[in-house]
Amino acid sequence: MNDIKITIIDREGVSHEVDAPTDMNMNVMELIRAYELAPEGTIGICGGMAMCASCQCYVLNDVELPEMSDDEEAMLSEAFNVKENSRLGCQIHITPEIEGLLVELAPEN
Amino acid sequence: MIETDILIIGAGPTGLFAVFEAGLLKLKCHLIDGLPQPGGQLTELYPKKPIFDIPGYPSVGAAELIDNLMEQIKQFEPGFTLNEVAETIDKLEDGTFIVTTNKGTKHHAKAVAIAGGLGSFEPRKPVIDNIAFYEDKGVEYFVKNPELFRDKKIVIAGGGDSALDWSIFLADVASSVTLVHRRNEFRGALDSVEKVQELKKQGKVNLITPAEVIEVHGENHVNALTLQIGDEKQQIETDYFIPLFGLTPKLGPIANWGLEIEKNAIKVNNALDYQTNIPGIYAIGDVNIYPGKLKLILCGFHEATLMCQSVYNLINPGKKYVLKYTTVSGIDGFDGTRKEAEKAVVKSID
Numbered sequence: 001m002n003d004i005k006i007t008i009i010d011r012e013g014v015s016h017e018v019d020a021p022t023d024m025n026m027n028v029m030e031l032i033r034a035y036e037l038a039p040e041g042t043i044g045i046c047g048g049m050a051m052c053a054s055c056q057c058y059v060l061n062d063v064e065l066p067e068m069s070d071d072e073e074a075m076l077s078e079a080f081n082v083k084e085n086s087r088l089g090c091q092i093h094i095t096p097e098i099e100g101l102l103v104e105l106a107p108e109n
Numbered sequence: 110m111i112e113t114d115i116l117i118i119g120a121g122p123t124g125l126f127a128v129f130e131a132g133l134l135k136l137k138c139h140l141i142d143g144l145p146q147p148g149g150q151l152t153e154l155y156p157k158k159p160i161f162d163i164p165g166y167p168s169v170g171a172a173e174l175i176d177n178l179m180e181q182i183k184q185f186e187p188g189f190t191l192n193e194v195a196e197t198i199d200k201l202e203d204g205t206f207i208v209t210t211n212k213g214t215k216h217h218a219k220a221v222a223i224a225g226g227l228g229s230f231e232p233r234k235p236v237i238d239n240i241a242f243y244e245d246k247g248v249e250y251f252v253k254n255p256e257l258f259r260d261k262k263i264v265i266a267g268g269g270d271s272a273l274d275w276s277i278f279l280a281d282v283a284s285s286v287t288l289v290h291r292r293n294e295f296r297g298a299l300d301s302v303e304k305v306q307e308l309k310k311q312g313k314v315n316l317i318t319p320a321e322v323i324e325v326h327g328e329n330h331v332n333a334l335t336l337q338i339g340d341e342k343q344q345i346e347t348d349y350f351i352p353l354f355g356l357t358p359k360l361g362p363i364a365n366w367g368l369e370i371e372k373n374a375i376k377v378n379n380a381l382d383y384q385t386n387i388p389g390i391y392a393i394g395d396v397n398i399y400p401g402k403l404k405l406i407l408c409g410f411h412e413a414t415l416m417c418q419s420v421y422n423l424i425n426p427g428k429k430y431v432l433k434y435t436t437v438s439g440i441d442g443f444d445g446t447r448k449e450a451e452k453a454v455v456k457s458i459d
Binding site for chain 2: 039040041042045046047049051052054073074075077078080081082109
């Protein structure tokens with residue numbers, strides 16, 4: 001199985017269930033860009049290096065995600081609109097284990 | 110008034126390489142950038158990150174690539190207007206342009222190339238309701254003149270290098286320095302973290318972590334802040350609040366220049382020369398968009414090359430230019446230098 005389903009709520013509050021390939025070394029930020037769920041220039045500004053928080057999202061269900069790296073944790077400590085369930089989309093790699101993940105994009109700052 | 114052939118807006122890798130390609134065509138370049146140093150996002154966002162897709166470099170550090178580009182273009186003597194943002198553009202009757210920065214510096218150019226990357230970098234502002242009211246009234250996003258803070262009470266917020274560095278520097282300038290950070294750990298150079306720890310021990314820096322500034326108070330100038338410290342709120346007096354949360358790119362004033370914009374980028378004619386809808390204004394690198402666009406540094410280099418050829422034809426109508434190779438024709442720098450491949454001339458063979 002190469003594709004899993006991930007649901008992304010965009011910044012307008014619209015929910016999108018999308019097919020996410022597990023064999024392309026993609027992350028959630030890249031998935032959002034691929035499906036154009038946020039305007040270009042408003043997400044993944046640093047290219048996915050956990051250095052800008054423009055892809056911050058809130059994890060809304062209990063799908064188990066890998067632990068945060070120090071870089072991700074440090075970035076979120078400086079980001080705005082941070083909640084307990086905040087993660088950086090660029091640090092969530094698309095693997096079969098995250099099938100059914102539900103995330104909401106944090107507001108653009 | 111600064112005079113140049115091509116005015117390049119943005120001193121990132123694409124803008125810098127455009128200087129080289131323009132130089133081969135004997136075109137002089139001047140660059141404007143809102144940051145205090147060349148390099149764009151490479152030096153601002155990820156100077157120590159390796160880049161793996163620059164031809165000929167299996168791996169090159171982002172800052173190192175910029176250093177190399179600066180070395181490569183040195184002979185073409187580019188001018189720089191740094192720390193200023195290109196604000197307005199006026200097209201004159203002869204087709205040339207006057208570009209004025211936010212500080213009033215005027216540039217006269219025969220062509221303009223926008224190599225603005227993601228846009229101009231602006232401070233990331235904390236989400237505090239009335240913070241805009243206090244900007245320049247005690248809320249400062251940059252430390253432009255440290256003397257402003259002499260013998261004043263200041264609060265710095267942030268957990269990165271800027272927050273640490275300015276806390277250290279201003280500890281000897283301000284009457285009191287308070288550093289507020291949302292967590293106990295800092296994301297900065299170890300040396301800086303240790304210095305702040307030392308200053309805290311000496312009572313020169315008041316460290317409040319984990320905490321967040323949530324309100325700004327004052328009549329016409331900041332005089333206090335409310336901090337959220339765990340479940341508690343605490344008000345502290347201060348003369349200045351300096352939030353240092355890094356920079357975020359915005360298209361900025363060029364969005365108002367009458368250029369066709371699509372998806373936060375400038376539409377160009379990619380089939381020809383990356384010219385915008387306004388003749389004489391080009392957009393190259395990450396700032397442009399066209400069918401099939403790829404936001405890669407190497408694509409920016411290619412676009413810069415074609416842009417320069419087009420500007421040559423624009424400035425020299427009807428003059429024939431034949432594409433030359435540096436391996437054959439060498440490089441004549443504007444500084445009088447000449448670089449060429451060594452030639453072994455054999456006059457006779459016995």
